[in-house]
Amino acid sequence: MREHPELRFGADLIEGLDINPSTTVIATMELPWKLVAPRLRCRPDHIVFVQDMERSHLDETEGKLPDFGVVVGVGGGSCMDFAKYLAWKRGSRLILVPSIVSVDACVTHLVAVREDGRVRNIGHAQAESLLIDFTLISAAPARLNRAGAADILSIHTASFDWLLGHQKHAEKYDASIARRCSNVVNELEDCAAEIQAVSHTGIRRLVELFETENDLCLELGNYRPEEGSEHFFAYNTEHVTGKHFIHGELVSLGMLLMARLQKNKPDWLKVLLDTLGVLYQPSDIGLEMAELRHILMSLPDYCRAENLPHTIIDETDFSPTLVDALTAGLR
Numbered sequence: 001m002r003e004h005p006e007l008r009f010g011a012d013l014i015e016g017l018d019i020n021p022s023t024t025v026i027a028t029m030e031l032p033w034k035l036v037a038p039r040l041r042c043r044p045d046h047i048v049f050v051q052d053m054e055r056s057h058l059d060e061t062e063g064k065l066p067d068f069g070v071v072v073g074v075g076g077g078s079c080m081d082f083a084k085y086l087a088w089k090r091g092s093r094l095i096l097v098p099s100i101v102s103v104d105a106c107v108t109h110l111v112a113v114r115e116d117g118r119v120r121n122i123g124h125a126q127a128e129s130l131l132i133d134f135t136l137i138s139a140a141p142a143r144l145n146r147a148g149a150a151d152i153l154s155i156h157t158a159s160f161d162w163l164l165g166h167q168k169h170a171e172k173y174d175a176s177i178a179r180r181c182s183n184v185v186n187e188l189e190d191c192a193a194e195i196q197a198v199s200h201t202g203i204r205r206l207v208e209l210f211e212t213e214n215d216l217c218l219e220l221g222n223y224r225p226e227e228g229s230e231h232f233f234a235y236n237t238e239h240v241t242g243k244h245f246i247h248g249e250l251v252s253l254g255m256l257l258m259a260r261l262q263k264n265k266p267d268w269l270k271v272l273l274d275t276l277g278v279l280y281q282p283s284d285i286g287l288e289m290a291e292l293r294h295i296l297m298s299l300p301d302y303c304r305a306e307n308l309p310h311t312i313i314d315e316t317d318f319s320p321t322l323v324d325a326l327t328a329g330l331r
């Protein structure tokens, strides 16, 4: 199995897709499929739509499919994971055509599924090609594409937590990887205006930075450098409220709160989020201030119950006074 998918950028990659109708399955959703279908030279016989990522549902869908040699995933994060799941179960070839760059699902080989409502990362599916079609991605709401930057910027707070874990619990730490991860954040900052504009350069840089970040995590053997307290905040938010959010926006709010807690350049982070145009204000992303307070107060219990790795959260007593200070200026 090759290390990396072949990464292709262009404005008319979909028109160039070579599809054998009888051996190809397309895994997609209604909205991206509407954009892609008219541009294909040839339509496959089997098109499956993702309903939800519950594993039992995925298995049921997979069980009804005939033999196929290639699965093409077209759409956002769930479509990527659905296609990866099918390719992994059937051992087929995999081509990914993301319709947004809002999450890194197109570069990771793990498959995020739900089991009894909880997200689990399983399997191994490596795409042979990743087609970044600028025309398709530019058709998505800019807000979704910009939010992708959060899963790269999360290195800022997550790497801080990683170092804490190393200092407190002798967790494996690699200074070279930490330094290269920090460079990824610098590179993101350099192209922040392009990402805000969702220009071709901005889209390309986001995908390239996802790939670099993912390589570094693979080299280390875990996702500690990019998944820390800001993600745990996001998970607890979905757990407490039962609501669904745009992942990158919720993670961005988490980053801002955790950077304040870590005393880790929160003002710089806020300016960068504004330059990127990623939303993080609770009222903009669908979160009530009362909910936010409850989420913060219950955060240490959540992390303990879920047995999550050590972060700044484990070193904090979330008193009402502290929560006031952390949420200052948020609305």
Ligand SMILES: [Zn+2]
Residues within 6 Å of the ligand: 151, 231, 247, 251
């Ligand atoms: Zn994430």
